[in-house]
Amino acid sequence: MEEVKDKIVSIEKPELIAPPEWKPVIVGILCNWCSYAGSDLTGTSRTQYPPNIRIIRVPCSSRVDPWFIIKALQTTADGVLISGCHPGDCHYISGNYYARRRFLVTKELLKMVGFHEHRVQFSWVSAAEGAKFAQVVKKVTEDVVKLGPLHLYKKENFSK
Amino acid sequence: MARVGVFVCFCGANIADFVDVPTVVEEAKKIREVKFAVDYKYMCSDPGQQMIRDAIVQYRLTSIVVAACSPRMHEKTFRKALSDAGMNPYLLEVANIREHSSWVHQKDKKAATDKAGDLVRMAVAKSIANEQLHEISVPVTKRALVIGGGIAGIQAALDIADARIPVTLVERSPSIGGRMAQLDETFPTLDCSQCILTPKMVDVASHPFIELIPYSEVIELDGYVGNYKAKIRKKASYVNFKSCTGCGACWQKCPVKVPNEYNMGIDTRKAIYTPFPQAVPNKPVIDAKHCTMLLKGKCGICAKFCEKGAIDFKMTDEVIEREIGAVVVATGYDLWDATPYEEYGVGRYKDIINSLEFERMVSANGPTGGLPVRPSDGKVPKTVVFIKCVGSRDKAKGIEFCSKICCMYTAKHAILLHHKVHDSRAYIFYMDIRAAGKGYEEFVNRAQVETGAVYLRGRVSKIYQKGEKLMVRGEDGQLGQEVEVEADLVVLATAIIPDKENPALARLLGISYDKYGYLSEAHPKLRPVETAKAGIFLAGCTQAPKDIPETVAQASACAAKVCGLFAGDTIKKDPMVSTVNKDFCSGCQNCVKVCPYQAIVTEDIPLGHGAKEMRTVAKINEGVCQGCGSCVAICRSMAINLAGFTDPQIINEIVAI
Numbered sequence: 128m129e130e131v132k133d134k135i136v137s138i139e140k141p142e143l144i145a146p147p148e149w150k151p152v153i154v155g156i157l158c159n160w161c162s163y164a165g166s167d168l169t170g171t172s173r174t175q176y177p178p179n180i181r182i183i184r185v186p187c188s189s190r191v192d193p194w195f196i197i198k199a200l201q202t203t204a205d206g207v208l209i210s211g212c213h214p215g216d217c218h219y220i221s222g223n224y225y226a227r228r229r230f231l232v233t234k235e236l237l238k239m240v241g242f243h244e245h246r247v248q249f250s251w252v253s254a255a256e257g258a259k260f261a262q263v264v265k266k267v268t269e270d271v272v273k274l275g276p277l278h279l280y281k282k283e284n285f286s287k
Numbered sequence: 288m289a290r291v292g293v294f295v296c297f298c299g300a301n302i303a304d305f306v307d308v309p310t311v312v313e314e315a316k317k318i319r320e321v322k323f324a325v326d327y328k329y330m331c332s333d334p335g336q337q338m339i340r341d342a343i344v345q346y347r348l349t350s351i352v353v354a355a356c357s358p359r360m361h362e363k364t365f366r367k368a369l370s371d372a373g374m375n376p377y378l379l380e381v382a383n384i385r386e387h388s389s390w391v392h393q394k395d396k397k398a399a400t401d402k403a404g405d406l407v408r409m410a411v412a413k414s415i416a417n418e419q420l421h422e423i424s425v426p427v428t429k430r431a432l433v434i435g436g437g438i439a440g441i442q443a444a445l446d447i448a449d450a451r452i453p454v455t456l457v458e459r460s461p462s463i464g465g466r467m468a469q470l471d472e473t474f475p476t477l478d479c480s481q482c483i484l485t486p487k488m489v490d491v492a493s494h495p496f497i498e499l500i501p502y503s504e505v506i507e508l509d510g511y512v513g514n515y516k517a518k519i520r521k522k523a524s525y526v527n528f529k530s531c532t533g534c535g536a537c538w539q540k541c542p543v544k545v546p547n548e549y550n551m552g553i554d555t556r557k558a559i560y561t562p563f564p565q566a567v568p569n570k571p572v573i574d575a576k577h578c579t580m581l582l583k584g585k586c587g588i589c590a591k592f593c594e595k596g597a598i599d600f601k602m603t604d605e606v607i608e609r610e611i612g613a614v615v616v617a618t619g620y621d622l623w624d625a626t627p628y629e630e631y632g633v634g635r636y637k638d639i640i641n642s643l644e645f646e647r648m649v650s651a652n653g654p655t656g657g658l659p660v661r662p663s664d665g666k667v668p669k670t671v672v673f674i675k676c677v678g679s680r681d682k683a684k685g686i687e688f689c690s691k692i693c694c695m696y697t698a699k700h701a702i703l704l705h706h707k708v709h710d711s712r713a714y715i716f717y718m719d720i721r722a723a724g725k726g727y728e729e730f731v732n733r734a735q736v737e738t739g740a741v742y743l744r745g746r747v748s749k750i751y752q753k754g755e756k757l758m759v760r761g762e763d764g765q766l767g768q769e770v771e772v773e774a775d776l777v778v779l780a781t782a783i784i785p786d787k788e789n790p791a792l793a794r795l796l797g798i799s800y801d802k803y804g805y806l807s808e809a810h811p812k813l814r815p816v817e818t819a820k821a822g823i824f825l826a827g828c829t830q831a832p833k834d835i836p837e838t839v840a841q842a843s844a845c846a847a848k849v850c851g852l853f854a855g856d857t858i859k860k861d862p863m864v865s866t867v868n869k870d871f872c873s874g875c876q877n878c879v880k881v882c883p884y885q886a887i888v889t890e891d892i893p894l895g896h897g898a899k900e901m902r903t904v905a906k907i908n909e910g911v912c913q914g915c916g917s918c919v920a921i922c923r924s925m926a927i928n929l930a931g932f933t934d935p936q937i938i939n940e941i942v943a944i
């Protein structure tokens with residue numbers, strides 16, 4: 128299985144050059160207790176980061192259904208960030224462990240159908256890590272900028 | 288169709304300087320469902336809230352979006368504004384355009400404005416899928432369970448019971464009192480521990496609102512806040528407490544000797560024993576592990592001497608069930624076993640003891656009649672070396688934390704030593720002196736001045752035997768040289784660790800604990816006595832090392848929390864909980880497995896309308912559910928939804944960008 132996985136490469140075409148006015152959209156789904164609180168702290172500390180992320184609040188990273196990720200990639204997003212509490216710190220004791228496993232599987236699946244692995248990312252950000260949140264957003268945004276607009280499986284491409 | 292009202296806040300200059308607020312309002316007005324949009328200086332102020340209330344009525348709005356600061360800040364405020372206008376408060380959504388836009392994109396007003404516009408659109412889309420929710424109210428059983436009868440448990444039980452709330456106090460050992468019952472005099476005032484503790488123990492026994500169940504353990508806890516059901520195993524004591532008068536004829540005659548836990552094993556007790564003279568309840572129990580009658584069927588002497596016929600070798604463990612509304616866990620601490628300090632020769636040299644052993648020796652009711660003695664030859668020591676931070680603050684030995692109380696009790700030990708053996712001298716090896724507390728620094732100064740104790744700043748590197756003496760080699764950091772002290776006795780202030788059964792107890796209660804086994808509070812600063820599980824509270828050293836004043840303060844805080852919880856006949860709970868749509872549920876029970884709170888059970892329902900065959904479906908107890916959403920995402924049949932964060936709400940947000 129490992130070998131097979133290694134052979135899978137992105138089928139996203141780099142030649143799809145981004146139009147000059149293109150700005151990536153990142154959908155960030157954050158757990159309320161750590162990452163969302165951390166992102167609030169980024170604000171309170173006035174730490175600046177790229178403006179492309181749109182944050183959605185969920186109670187816990189375990190609430191994130193793979194469906195949300197796929198739906199985002201299909202409709203509005205060029206990249207998705209899921210963020211939760213550090214292992215052991217989940218407000219609901221064990222939610223982030225489920226989230227981590229579910230995320231890894233989803234990511235493998237997305238890679239298998241051709242998405243570049245940088246399109247969806249996962250991070251642990253605590254309520255105290257305002258600065259870390261800014262760094263994570265910066266990294267995800269830069270990664271997605273490098274990849275360009277997401278055309279793969281976008282709904283509008285099918286309707287055409 | 289939905290009729291949404293949008294209220295955009297300037298937050299003075301906080302938002303308005305970096306986001307073009309009027310543009311956000313104009314963008315919002317373009318959304319089909321938005322029937323009203325407006326901006327204002329301070330939305331959270333009274334006039335701001337009045338605008339919301341007025342618009343709700345005037346425009347017959349069906350949901351509200353406030354674009355302002357983080358929902359973690361003012362969601363409650365705005366929900367209340369909705370309620371006041373007669374609208375269901377859960378029809379509110381907050382777009383976080385301050386923390387998530389104006390404060391973090393201060394160099395690009397256009398981008399910040401665009402983003403704010405998106406955030407408003409997402410919130411509008413979500414709000415359209417919002418449903419009316421109603422606070423859940425669950426009934427409460429007004430009885431508290433206190434686990435552990437040390438000073439923490441005693442104080443919590445007394446405070447709760449004084450508020451006329453029944454308490455069940457479960458103590459594992461035959462008597463309440465805990466570690467405090469083993470102490471001699473206590474810092475920082477040197478009042479006798481027994482003298483201040485025993486009256487409280489007696490109060491527990493005689494309090495009309497306290498049910499004391501000694502020699503027992505909690506073995507099961509089901510249910511949720513306000514509605515727990517506990518199973519308590521009462522170990523067989525083989526003594527009928529009803530007829531026993533506590534005369535003591537039995538244990539005086541018992542021939543079996545066992546190391547005495549109360550005296551840290553310095554002397555012995557019998558197989559039938561009362562842990563100490565002031566024990567509450569003052570009734571003996573038979574230690575089944577050592578009684579020859581119970582082990583081999585031989586002896587029975589105690590039964591012969593008991594005039595009341597109270598001894599009953601046929602007694603068995605008993606399981607008692609209690610319905611309770613809240614739990615206070617107060618299982619205390621233990622001392623770390625210093626054997627890993629091979630360089631000290633712990634275990635090899637008899638004249639190295641730990642702090643509680645010293646405490647027992649200097650206690651008037653102790654095994655040595657109140658005098659410190661050398662275990663090797665029974666001689667009274669003249670030179671005593673105290674070593675602090677043994678285990679504590681030593682990452683290499685596995686304990687990184689500071690045990691907090693050792694600095695103080697070691698100073699106390701120096702004073703007690705001086706009181707008992709006037710011509711003695713204490714040498715204290717220390718890393719730091721941490722004496723933060725009312726009267727604590729003064730107490731340490733007193734120890735140094737009054738007793739002439741020599742404080743040596745540095746670690747001990749080696750202890751070895753030389754004739755009768757123990758040579759303690761360490762460094763004197765102040766002189767910058769190695770020192771060697773010829774000691775008669777060495778006392779180790781070993782680390783304070785939680786009770787070894789804490790992890791098992793935590794699992795059965797459904798609460799969390801840290802890597803050392805200390806039980807975890809819900810928030811280290813703002814919720815220090817609550818656990819993450821509603822209705823379960825922590826008091827005393829079970830949460831972290833503490834001295835008596837702090838333990839008592841925390842215990843009283845627990846009592847206040849319990850009384851608050853029991854103040855009404857019902858408890859109000861956030862309605863953001865999950866529910867199962869039985870029609871969709873396939874009965875796979877994946878959700879049952881993932882729920883961290885065991886909130887999901889199964890039930891059997893008819894296969895179809897009026898059918899005889901049954902099928903199994905999941906059922907969520909809304910009282911227990913904490914609303915994490917784990918079950919929603921795991922459900923392959925999409926049968927579960929979490930109110931406030933339903934699939935349609937989240938998908939609406941995603942597609943609205």
Ligand SMILES: Cc1cc2nc3c(=O)[nH]c(=O)nc-3n(C[C@H](O)[C@H](O)[C@H](O)COP(=O)(O)OP(=O)(O)OC[C@H]3O[C@@H](n4cnc5c(N)ncnc54)[C@H](O)[C@@H]3O)c2cc1C
Pocket residue numbers: 434435436437438439440457458459460462463464465466467470472473474475503504505617618619620621642643646692696699786788792826827828829833834835836838
């Ligand atoms: C050498 C030494 C000297 C000290 N001197 C002082 C001093 O001078 N002044 C001062 O302020 N503090 C002093 N302290 C600290 C003091 O001992 C503690 O602050 C205090 O005893 C903590 O009380 P507690 O109720 O939390 O724990 P404990 O006293 O440990 O009580 C816990 C109780 O819970 C019971 N229990 C445990 N597990 C279970 C279970 N699963 N089910 C049911 N019951 C259970 C135990 O049997 C025990 O009765 C000293 C400590 C030491 C080690």
Ligand code: SF4
Pocket residue numbers: 296297298299328329330331332355356357360361385
């Ligand atoms: S609602 Fe929030 S953003 Fe608006 S004024 Fe109040 S604090 Fe500031």
Ligand code: SF4
Pocket residue numbers: 864865881882883884885886887907911912913914915916917918919929
């Ligand atoms: S939402 Fe969380 S707490 Fe509630 S039932 Fe589902 S898994 Fe359990």
Ligand code: FES
Pocket residue numbers: 158159160161162186187188189210211212217218219222223
């Ligand atoms: S609450 Fe943050 S990951 Fe569970």
